[in-house]
Amino acid sequence: MENLLEIKNLRVEFGTEGKPVAAVDGVNLSLRPAETVVLAGESGSGKSVTALSVAGLLPPEAVIRSGEVIFQGRDLRRLSGGEFDRVRGREIAYIFQEPASYLDPVYTIGSQIAETLTLHQGLDTGAAARETLSLLALVRIGEPERVARSYPHQLSGGMNQRVFIAMALACRPRLLIADEPTTSLDITIEAQIISLLCELKEKFGFSLLFITHNLAIGRRIAERIYIMHRGTVVEEGSPQSIFNSPAHFHTKELIAAYEKIGRVK
Amino acid sequence: MTGHVLEVKDLKKEFTVDTGMFGLPLKVRALDGVSFAMRAFDTLGVVGESGSGKTTLAKIIAGLVPPSSGTAVFDTGVIGNFRKDVQIIFQNPYASLDPRMRVGDAVAEPLVIHRMVSGRKGLQDRAAQLLETVGIEPSVMNRFPAQFSGGQRQRICIARALACEPKFLVLDEPVSSLDLTIQVKLLELFRQLKERYRLTYVFVSHNLGIIRYLADSVIVMKDGRIVERGDCADIFSAPRQEYTRALLAAARG
């Protein structure tokens, strides 16, 4: 089976003046179609930067120094701006930690989802509105009409995250990147969102790249786990191999933290 | 006072929220009648989700917010000088330090406020000691908060709180915004400090794993009320209430 995503030797630097700092320093990562991979590590390990590189969402101060990001056989770095825009949003979707910061506060939820649909799928207003409601129902939102009429600040964090997931799924992406989407949510909501993501993945068959600092999630949903530390991948394997025989000291640290407080017996 | 260091009786807190130009102000009940008592040297875990009122409770106990009704009374035999003996650590280490103050000065400030030490050298030495206690190299005393990570800043806040030589610490989700590995290190520190300085803790968290790790007794909050209370072990092994069971189920994944 061909890999959906292959990252080879990625190096991303920050800071163009003075001495640039490598946030990601030689990362290799692969993802198969319909696979769930968890990318775990502390803040500053480079996990978010790696993911942002795939989606082409790096901030202007960041530069991809070297390496390849191959998605469905094409090196994303070689695509033109226009081509990349079509890939991102349609084939690759990204969900963030604080959904409310990425939703426009002056437009209703419905209009924002409809905008994605018109943009990427060319639907007309009527079709977009109908599809919006069915997407909201898909992410298990009880009253889709009410939510579609609401503004982001009127909804809870968990609700906003569901909306964001709905937007991400609008164009049936092949790859969904979830960057710590539940870190700022309550535990019961976190559990629901994670279940939802797994369900949707079963249903639509996309690949899920889930980024977190808590190995509990890795244990729960991952088929494979990558451990990142200071810009490189230090260990990789199935949850069993990671938990039963961790090799790198940082993996052991993450497991110890998980054992002590990341889960409840 | 019957051997309790803190007695909370029927605490209620209402906030009035503006609903824009044409709406009538809304009354939000953050706390709806909370009562409990704490023994000295205990660690009370306060568990709840957002909106449960746990942070409001913490702030009222720490004397930062007045209750609408009800009382939170400390044993004056133990807690003589409230502002010195009761301290609070906040959730957000990035906003808890004055950005324009060097960390050495921030840690030494309580010593000045409570006239505990005098003279520049005395203050510096004591601040250095305190920083060392929390695992920060004293040589960085002249740096500004922005030059430290979240975990380090939280340690600095702890050093500052310890400067008062407190007896009672209110910890309002002090590690929630940090990485798990850093959380564990800080929790270890809290444990050590409790032993070493004979402290009493109120520890607020939505993370059941942390509560289990640190707390002696637990109260579970929902919608401004206590829905279950008991010894830590009992709550985790035999929860009685539906809500507590739901929380545990979610945490167990």
Next chain:
Amino acid sequence: MRKNPYLTAGVVIIGLMSLAAIFAPLLSPYDPSVIDHANLLSSPSASHVMGTDSLGRDLLSRMIYGARISLSIGLIAVGISVILGILLGALAGFYGGWVDTLIMRFADIMLCFPTFFLILAVVALTEPSIFNIMAIIGLTGWMGAARLVRGEILSLKEREFIQAEQSLGASHARIIGLHLVPNAMGPVMVHATLGIASAILLESGLSFLGLGVQPPVPSWGNILIESKSTLGIAWWITLYPGLAILLTILGFNFLSEGLKKKLG
């Protein structure tokens, strides 16, 4: 330099003017009050770079000493208004309630008066002197700084580090003076820079009307008094003071833009 051109331009212009003002006795070629009947209203030449006025006094020298007067009045007047503004704004922001209402309504009332006419009225009643001008401009200009400080403090008050200070037992004075005000200074600095420009403009206007700095002490405003009667024959008396005022205002505006950018 390229990163913040406004700041650089502002610093250069005001810097040069300040140096001229400070080193006036060294830089000015003549004593500004020396009357020379032989050279009345002479046009700019090698010996009098900016020409002379109707009493034969060297214009360049008067301009340099004028810089001293105008800049110091601007600085001190704004100093007074900023200190007053910070004090009142901090009290209003920190205590809220009736203190806030009282102070802010007072500010609103003061803002209703056209400042210039208010100053004219006061000056007409009292003696025009440099000290009076500084005091009056200062006492009528505090409202802007007060509002800014109050605004900053209202938002800073909710930040955890202020609550931490409270729980440590810090007194109100300590919290306001050591923690709130220093963190609120950014916008005030920008405002103050612009304030100096308006103060200088105000003083020039007053002096031009004869109600400000009194001759023989030179101020750009009162040098311009002569321009009314000499416009056709001695263009330099109008041009140079006018240019100086223009440049100064421009310089302070640049400085304020540059500061705004720097303080983000």
